[in-house]
Amino acid sequence: MKILAVDFSTNLRTIALLEGPSLATTPAPGGEIHLLAEQHASSPQAACALDMIDAALAAAKVEREAVEGLAIGLGPGSYTGIRIAIALAQGWQLARPVITLGISGMDCLATQYAAQARGRFWVALDAQRGDFYLAGGEATDSGWTWHTPLHLASGEETRAQLDTGGVPIGPEIQRWFPHGLILHPQASTIGRLAWKLGPMMVPANELEPIYLREISYAKAPPPRQIPVA
Amino acid sequence: MIILALETSCDETSAAVVRDGVVIASVVSSQIKLHTEYGGVVPELATREHLRNLMPVTRAALTASGLALAEMDAIAVTQGPGLPSALLMGLKAAQALAYAARKPLLGVNHHEAHLYSAWITGTPARAEWGSFAPTVSLVVSGGHTLLVHLRGLLDHRLLGSTCDDAAGECFDKTAKMIGLPYPGGPEMDRLGAEGNPVAYEFPRPLIDAPNDDFSFSGLKTSVRYFLRDHPGVLDQRKSLCDLCASVQAAIVDVLVAKTIRAARRLGAQCVTASGGVACNSALRRQLTAACSKNRLALRLAAPSYCTDNAAMVAILAERKLTQGAAPLPWNAEIKPGWEIA
Numbered sequence: 027m028k029i030l031a032v033d034f035s036t037n038l039r040t041i042a043l044l045e046g047p048s049l050a051t052t053p054a055p056g057g058e059i060h061l062l063a064e065q066h067a068s069s070p071q072a073a074c075a076l077d078m079i080d081a082a083l084a085a086a087k088v089e090r091e092a093v094e095g096l097a098i099g100l101g102p103g104s105y106t107g108i109r110i111a112i113a114l115a116q117g118w119q120l121a122r123p124v125i126t127l128g129i130s131g132m133d134c135l136a137t138q139y140a141a142q143a144r145g146r147f148w149v150a151l152d153a154q155r156g157d158f159y160l161a162g163g164e165a166t167d168s169g170w171t172w173h174t175p176l177h178l179a180s181g182e183e184t185r186a187q188l189d190t191g192g193v194p195i196g197p198e199i200q201r202w203f204p205h206g207l208i209l210h211p212q213a214s215t216i217g218r219l220a221w222k223l224g225p226m227m228v229p230a231n232e233l234e235p236i237y238l239r240e241i242s243y244a245k246a247p248p249p250r251q252i253p254v255a
Numbered sequence: 256m257i258i259l260a261l262e263t264s265c266d267e268t269s270a271a272v273v274r275d276g277v278v279i280a281s282v283v284s285s286q287i288k289l290h291t292e293y294g295g296v297v298p299e300l301a302t303r304e305h306l307r308n309l310m311p312v313t314r315a316a317l318t319a320s321g322l323a324l325a326e327m328d329a330i331a332v333t334q335g336p337g338l339p340s341a342l343l344m345g346l347k348a349a350q351a352l353a354y355a356a357r358k359p360l361l362g363v364n365h366h367e368a369h370l371y372s373a374w375i376t377g378t379p380a381r382a383e384w385g386s387f388a389p390t391v392s393l394v395v396s397g398g399h400t401l402l403v404h405l406r407g408l409l410d411h412r413l414l415g416s417t418c419d420d421a422a423g424e425c426f427d428k429t430a431k432m433i434g435l436p437y438p439g440g441p442e443m444d445r446l447g448a449e450g451n452p453v454a455y456e457f458p459r460p461l462i463d464a465p466n467d468d469f470s471f472s473g474l475k476t477s478v479r480y481f482l483r484d485h486p487g488v489l490d491q492r493k494s495l496c497d498l499c500a501s502v503q504a505a506i507v508d509v510l511v512a513k514t515i516r517a518a519r520r521l522g523a524q525c526v527t528a529s530g531g532v533a534c535n536s537a538l539r540r541q542l543t544a545a546c547s548k549n550r551l552a553l554r555l556a557a558p559s560y561c562t563d564n565a566a567m568v569a570i571l572a573e574r575k576l577t578q579g580a581a582p583l584p585w586n587a588e589i590k591p592g593w594e595i596a
Contacts, residue, residue, distance in 0.1 A: 074586035075347070076354050090355055106340065109306060113344045116310050117351030121324060231310035234303070246294025250434030252446070253492040 028062070028088060029095040030079065031217030032111040035103030035131045035235075036197045039073035041065045042213035043082045049095065049125065049224035059221055061214050062086035070107060075114055093118075095125040095227075097220035099211055101236045102151055102159040102176070103131055108235040119230040126230040129219045132161045132176050134211040137219060139195050140165035143207075146173075146192030150184055150199060150206075158184040159238060162192060178238040256576060259327045260569035261313065263345030264337025264365045265398065266296045267562065268308040272320035272327075273569035278380040280319035281559075281566040284308045287438065294437045295427070302340040309348050316565070324356055329582070331572030333565075334362030335590030336398075342589040350585060359582035361572045365563075366595045369394045370403055370411065371574070372567040373527035373554040380557070382570045384408060388525045388552065391518040393510060395538075396530035396561075397423030397440070401595060402467045402514060404521055409578060413595050414517055415467025422506050423532045425471035429478045429502050433489060443499045444535050450493070450500030452537075455481065457505040459512075467517050474505055503537050511541045518551055529556035531563075 027049065031042045046059035063086040067073035083090055096115045101108045115126045135149045144165050151159040158181065162174030174187065181202075188194050188203065199206030262269040266286040272279050286304050290296050317324060332349035335342055346362070353360035370392050374383050390405040391414070400417040420428070423440055430439020435446075457477055460470040481488075481498075488494045510532075518526050526546050532538065533556050546553035560567055572580075 076350055076585035079354075080585065090357075093355075106343065109302065109340070110343060110347050112306060113309070113347035114351040116306075117348035117353075118355045120310060120313055120348070121352045121355035229310070231307060234306060241299060243293050243297050243300075245292050246431070246437060247434070249436035250489065252495065253490065255449075255492050 027094040028092050029097055029217050029220050030093050031097040031213040031220065032075065032114065033099030033131070033134070033211045033213045033216050034073065034075070034107035034111045035099045035101040036107070036210050037069055038197065038210040039067045039070060039107065040213035041075070041078045041082050042217050043086050043088060044214065044217040046221050049221065049227070059218055062088065064214055070104070075110060091122070093122070093124060095127065095220065097127045097129055097216050098233055099131050099134060099213065099216045100128040100233065101131045102153070102238060105235050112230065112233045112235070115233060116230040125227045126233060127220045127223060127227045128233045129216045129223065130176070130236060131211045132159070133219060134215045135195060135209050136163050136165070136170045136172070137215050138209050138212065139193070139207070140170040143193065148188055148192050148194045150188070150194055150196050150203070152198055153178055153239065156181045160184050160187065162187060176238070256328045256573050257322065257326055258329050258331050258569040258573045259317070259324070260331040260363070260565040260572060261309070261345045261349050262333045262563055262565035262568050263305045263309065263341050264333045264335070265341060265563055266290055266301045267564070268305050268312050269563060269565035270313040270316035271565035271569045272316055272322060273566065273573055276382040276384070276570065276573065278375065278566045278570070280316045281564060282312050282316040282319065283562070283564050284312050291437050294431060296338070298338045298340055301338060302344060305341055305344040309344060327358055329359045329361055329572065329576055331361045331363050331568050333365045333368070333568055334583070334587065335365065335593035337365055337591060339589060339591040342591060346587070346589050350587070354585060361576060361580060362583045362587055363568045363572050364593055364595060366394055366399060366401060368567040368571045369396070369529045370405070370595070371571050372560040373529045373556045375560050375567060375570055376557060380560070380566065382574070384574070389523045390525040390527055391514060391521060391523045392527040392529065393514045393533070394530045395422045395510060395528065395532040397421060397427060397438070399530070400469045402517055403595065404517070404523070409574065411596065415469065417469040417471060419470050419472035420475060422469065422471055422510060425475050425506055426532065428475050432479055432482055433495070433498065440532060440535065443503055444537065446496045447499035447503040447537065450496030450498070452500040452504035454497035455501040457481070457501055459505055459509050462509050462512050467513060469509065469513065471506065474502070478502055503535070507535070507538045507541050510538060511545050514542070515545045515549055515551070519549060523551070525552040525554060527554040527556070529561060531561055534558045534561045
């Protein structure tokens with residue numbers, strides 16, 4: 027089956043078209059997932075999702091009707107970018123009987139790190155207001171695991187955790203940790219993870235960005251009791 | 256022609272199907288309850304809700320229409336103006352829907368859809384284009400106050416708009432000062448119906464100005480000073496209702512006077528009112544009387560088409576496509592500040 031993967035969670039926006047076995051047969055045997063085409067845009071301003079999708083389909087000589095699934099990177103990251111990707115999946119699912127899956131950007135980055143290195147690593151993404159989306163893992167010959175699950179961490183906590191050892195990774199990591207390894211979540215990895223997580227597919231209207239920060243807004247005072255006549 | 260339209264410009268998620276000028280399905284999911292506790296629309300919450308509601312609302316409209324997506328001739332969507340993050344959800348979903356289903360996509364101006372919503376009438380609701388005559392239209396809501404001259408169908412020119420607050424914003428903000436729940440406009444209308452509209456004197460901003468523009472922020476400020484100087488007014492039901500009626504009268508007087516004056520100046524035969532504030536009973540009553548006195552035909556948008564809805568988007572899109580409007584390219588983006596031509 028063919029899966030279109032989208033990651034718009036960072037400034038580097040990527041789309042990939044992959045082909046592999048039916049998700050009903052997961053876990054897929056190794057080596058059977060093929061990257062058919064990939065598109066990158068270096069900034070949100072340059073990223074027109076449907077133009078990128080159209081270009082990827084054209085490059086792979088695949089008709090849009092042949093797409094059977096959409097894998098969406100859910101961040102954490104740019105709410106706007108992630109929501110654009112989810113809205114695209116929703117529109118597509120309204121039009122065609124495609125399956126949809128949401129994939130964590132942290133899992134994506136851990137997978138990319140484990141493909142090139144071994145040992146402890148920390149994924150640290152900008153969460154604004156001096157905070158980080160932080161998770162710690164360990165890459166081994168058999169893959170990777172989390173030892174510190176994803177959470178919202180202060181700058182102070184993040185620096186303390188990184189002092190315990192491990193390679194800091196993330197799309198903008200060198201802004202704070204110059205020795206860190208720059209990695210962007212890639213749609214091709216998001217797509218490959220879809221085959222691992224196939225049974226976790228959800229309807230597109232249940233997809234949402236990974237929200238870690240609690241939102242609070244000033245509430246209006248209770249309305250006046252209108253005097254009776 | 257059959258059109259499926261989506262609308263997500265503010266705090267209503269809506270989808271509708273229109274066939275040959277007839278609304279055959281219209282579904283609106285309102286977020287008013289969600290935003291009430293904050294006293295106004297919170298864009299972040301509105302966006303989250305659109306993302307949750309867009310698919311079920313669209314499916315409900317298709318089911319209600321009894322038609323399949325394959326039978327649609329085109330998809331339409333509100334492209335602007337509106338809250339950027341809210342518009343984005345509708346546009347991106349509509350683009351993907353149209354792309355995947357190989358249908359043309361039309362982007363519609365939200366104000367323009369309101370402008371022509373006054374021609375949607377009857378049961379089932381249909382666009383009565385056959386009765387069109389040169390018109391001056393008042394489009395009035397929480398986000399905008401526009402006066403527009405319609406020389407012909409889709410041939411319109413903006414005459415004036417608000418320099419600051421929209422009329423609906425003035426209703427909502429003064430209601431908030433009085434302590435009424437959000438949305439305050441309908442509460443002002445309800446309480447004002449019991450009150451005396453000449454009990455208290457408030458300014459009628461720009462009512463005699465030689466232009467078609469509006470300004471309501473000064474009126475809002477004068478209510479603030481009035482409440483500072485007369486705090487006891489809110490303790491008695493009668494004086495509170497009188498205050499609501501008096502503020503409402505000031506807003507409505509300006510809207511009606513400037514609309515009628517523009518219609519007479521331009522030789523229009525018809526006046527229309529649409530948008531959320533066109534639900535206000537005092538405005539409907541006063542416009543009816545003024546149009547009758549000036550021998551002008553009056554079209555008031557039906558209350559269900561005054562608030563944001565996708566049916567008006569579909570109706571306008573169908574008309575535009577009939578007149579040869581070009582579909583949107585796939586790289587089209589939202590237009591949060593899109594002004595009516």
